[in-house]
Amino acid sequence: MLNIIVILPFLSAFIMAVVYLSNTKPQRYFFYTLIGVGSPTIITILSLLSAYELLNGAPTIHTTLLTWINIGEFNIDISFMADKLSVVMISFITFIATFIHIYAAGYMKDDEAYGKFFSYFNLFIGSMLLLVLADNPIMMFIGWELVGLSSYLLIGFYHTESQNITAANKAFILNRVGDFGFIMGIALLFVSLEGTGFTFSSIKENISLIPLDTLNLIGIFLFVGAMGKSAQIPLYVWLPDAMAGPTPVSALIHAATMVTAGVYMVARYSFIYEELPDVGLFIAYIGAFSALLAAIIASYQSDIKKILAYSTMSQLGYMFIAVGLGAYSSGIFHVFTHAFFKALLFMGAGGIIIALHHEQNIFKMGGLKKQLKLVYITMFIATLAISGIPPFAGFFSKDAILMTTYASEHYLIWIMATFTAGLTAFYMFRLFFSVFHATPKEPLSVHSLDKSITYPLIVLAFGSATAGFLGVNAAYGGDALINNFLALPDRLTHISHSTEYLLGGLNVLLALSGMLLAYKMFAATANEPIENTFFSKLIINKFYVDEFYVMLIVKPIHLSSHLIANFIDPKIIDGFISIQINTYTKVAVLFSKLQNGQVRYYALYILTGLSLMSCYMIYKLGVI
C-alpha cells in the first residue's frame, strides 16, 4: 500500500509529462484533470486507510520496493515506513493536497500549460510523500531534494517573466544551502554509525554509539537543512518571493508540503534531539525570533500573498519552538491544524485575486464581503483559527505550544511567542478587514468564481473549525488524542490546570485586542502604510535583509568570479595550457616526420627496436 502511495503520484506525473511533451498544443482538459486530480484522491483514500490500520493498533508498516544499492555489507533499500508520525503527516498532506488539486483544476483552467502544471503538481506531492514515508535517511534526502526541485519548477511556472525565474532561483539556491547542512548531517550520522545499519529504526537503536559532541554537530547540521526548507532565520528570504508561482502552488507549499518538511524532519529525528537539549533550545530561539520577525514584517506588508507568506513563516516559528523544547507532538499538531487554515487562507486569497483580475494589493480591495460571500465566511473562519480564537483549530495547537514555552521556564521565548500571538491576530484581521470590510477606493469589478474553486473552501473551513478538537488538552476536558496517538518522546512538563486557564485566557485576550486594534484601524477605511518614520521604513523594507545578503554574499561572489573570469582563467590558466599545447603540437609535427610513408624506414624502426631490446637482454642477462 505504501508503495502505491509513493509511486502513484510519480507515475501520474510521468504520464502527464509524456503526454504533454508529445504535443503541447491541445488542451486535453479532461484528461489532465482526471489523472492529475484522480491520483491524489486515490492516495488520500489509501493514506487514510493506512492511518486507520495504525489507529486500530497495527504496528509500524514497512514495505520494500527494491534494493537500490547493494555493495558487500552495505545496503540501501528503496523502502517505506509508516509509523504513527508519518501516517498523521500523510493523512493530512494527501487530504489537503487533494482539495488543492481540485481547486487548481478550476484556478488553472485557462492556462496553456495546464498539463505541465499538473505534472509538476503531482511530482511535488510524490516527492513530499517520499520524504515523509522514507525508511532511511537516504530515501528521505531524495524526497527532500525532489521537493526542492519541484518547488523550483512550480515557483518559476510563469517562466516568461524573468522576475519569477529569479524568485525560483532564489528559493532553490537558499534551499541548497539548507540541503548542504542536511546532507552533511546525514553523512556524519552515517560515518559515526560505522555501518550498524542505516534505517530509522536501526539508527534509533544504535544512537548511543555516537559521542555527544558528534551528535551535537549532527543535530545542528540537520537543523540547517530544516532552516532552509522551513524558511527560518536566516534562510527564510525565499519564502515571500516564492509567491511568484500560481496561488495553488503557494497553498501547497505552505500548507501540505515543503515548509512542513523541516518540522517533520526534526520530529522524525526526535530520538536524536531528545539527547541534545542545548541544540533544542537553539532551535526554539531561532523559531521564536523567526515568528516574531515574520509577524512584524507581515504587519506592514500590503501584498495579500506576502502577508500570508510571512504568517506561514511565523507559524513555522511556533512549530520549531515546540519541537525545540521537546514538545514534538505539539509541534506536529500545529503543523496539522495549520495545514487546514493556511491552505484555506491561500485558496481564499487566490479566489479573491482571480475575482479581482489579478489584483494582490489589499489596500486596493475592500468591501468584498457582499460580492464574495462564501469566500468571506470561510476566510473569516480561517482568520479566527490562525489568530487562536477558541474553539477554532489554531487555538488548541497554539495554546499547547505557548503552554510548553511557559512550562519550560524559558520566559524570553514565552514572551516573544505570546506577543507574536497578539500580533498574528492583528495582521490577519488587518488583511481581513481591509479586504472585506473597508470601503473600496474605487469601484471594483468582480468576477464570479468557479465551483471547483469555492467548494474546497467549504471543506477546509470545516477542517479549520474542527481539526483542533483532535488534540484538546486535559485542561480543556479533552484527552489530547493526537498527542497520545503520535507517542513521540515528548519532554514531560508539569503545569497546573489553573495556570493553563490563565495562560489560555491571556492568549485569547491578546488575540482579541489584536483583532480590535485591526478593526479600529482598517474596518472603515484601509490605508497603505507609508514610509514616514524610521521604523516603518525599516519594516516595510523587511529590515533590509535581502539587501544585506546581496552585500554580504552575492556581491563578493560576483567580484571574485569577475576576477577569475577576466584574469586568472584567461591569463594564468589558459596561458599555462597553451604553452603546453604549443610544445606538444611541435613535438607531434617532428614525430610525424618519422611517419614518412616509406616502408624501408618502417623496417628500420623495427630493427632499431629489436636492437635495443637485444641490448636490454644482454645487459639484463649479463652475458658479456
Added chain:
Amino acid sequence: MNSLIYILPMISVLAGAFVLMLLGAKSITKTKTFNLITVGFLIVAFTLEYSTLFLEREGYLYENIFAHVFIIDKFATIFNLMFTSGAILTLLINNDYFKSRHYFTGEYFALILFSIFGMMMLAHAHELLTAFIALETASLSVYALVGYHQNKKVSSEAMLKYMILGSLTGAFFILGTALIYGATGSTSFDIIALYVENHQLKDMTLLVVGATLLMVTILFKIGAVPFHAWVVDVYHGAPYPITMFMASTFKIAIFAIALRLYIIDFSSINYFWTEMLQVITILTLIGGSLIAINQKVVKRMLAGSSIVHSGYLLIGISSIGIGSDLAAPAIMFYLIAYFLSSAGSFGILSFIASQNKQEMTYEDFKGFAHRRPYLALIMSVFMLSLAGFPSTIGFLGKFYIFTSAIDSGQILLAGLGILTAFISVYYYFKLIAMMYFYPSDKVVQKFSIDISTIMIAFIALLIIWGGIGTSLLSFLPGANGFIEIAKEAIVSLK
C-alpha cells in the same frame, strides 16, 4: 571427452569459407547475399561455441590425433565468442558499405572467414608452431583483405607495407620458436612451462632470447612503438570494414596468444621484461598520442588512437609481469570495451562513407549534428567511450587497467596513462565539437533504419549499458558481469 562439440564452431567457419569460395566462382550471387551467408555461418559458429560455454571441460582437442596441440578451456571459448561476435558485428554494420562498393565479391567474405578460422585456431593453440600457423592464417587473410580494392593505389600500397613488415616480424617468431626448441627440445607449451619452472633465469638464456623474439611479433601486431609505423598507413589504406576488423577483432586475437604465453608459460620469468615493457609502454602511449593529435582525417586519427589503446593494454601486460591478479581480467575487459567503441566509431565512418565517397576529415564533420542528429549523438557516445568518459564502458576499461597498474606499484605508468587519456580528450572531443558547434547549410537527413544503423545504435547502447548498467537490472550482466566472465576465463588458464 567428446571433442567434436568444441571443434564444430571452427568447422562451421571453415565450411562457410569454402561455400563462399564456390559461390564466388560464378558472379551470380549479390554482395548482400554473400554477406548474409557469411553472417549465417558465423551465427552458427557463435551459437555452437556458446553452447559449450557452461560445460565442464579439461583436456585437448582430439588428443589421440593432435596430441597436445590444441587445448580446450574456457579462455579459448570466450575468445572464440569474441571473434565470431566481432565478425558478425563488423559484417552487419558494413552491410551498407558492401552494397555501395562494387569490388566486394565472394572471395572477400571467404577471406574474412579464413581469418576468423585462424584466430579461433590461435585461441586453442597450445604449441608454438601451431600458433604461428594460426597467426599466419589469420594474417595472410588480412593482408589480402587490406589490398582487396585492387584499383586503389593506397590500398595496394597498404597491403604491401603490411605484408613486408609482417613477414619481417614473422621471421622473428620462427627464430624465437627455433631458439626455444633448441633450449627445451619441444615447442609444446606444457613442456616449455615445465622447463621454465625447473630452471633458474641464468640457465635459460636461450629460452629468454627466444621468448623476447616472440614478443616482437606480438608487439608488431598490436602496433606498439617502435613497431607501430605501419598502423596509420595500413588503417588508412584499407577499406573501412577491414580497418574495423583489424582494429577490433584482430587485435583481440593477438592477445589470445599473448596472454596464454605470458600468464602461463613464462609466468615465473615475466619480471625479466618489466623495464623493457615499461619503456615500450611509455613510448607507445606518448607516440600514439602524438600521431593521433596531428591528424586531419578522422580515420587516421582513429588509427593513431588505436596505438594509444595498445599502450593501455601494455600497461596491463607489464602489470601481469609484476604479479597483479587484476591485470589479466582488466586486459580482457579493456579488449571488449575497445572492441565496442572502435567498432562503433569505424562503423559510423563506414556508414557515412557508403553514402559519399570522399575522405572524411574533421572539417567534413562540421555541423554534422544538425544534419544527422541521431548519428552525431551515437558518434559522441563512441568518442566519449574511447576517451574513457565515466558512464561508458571505456571508462571502466581504463579504470580496471589503472587499478591493476597501481596494484602492481606502477604509479608512473598509471599516471602517464591518465595523462594520455587527458590528451586523447583533445582529438576525440574535437570531433564532437566539430559536429555540434558549427552550423550546417545542408538539409536534415532522416535517420534511416536498416541493419547497419540498428547495429550501430545497438553497440552504443551496449557501451552505456556496460558503463552503468550494473545494478539496474539484476538478471542482465552489466559491467561487473563482463569482468566476472573475464576473470573466469583467466582462471581457466591456470
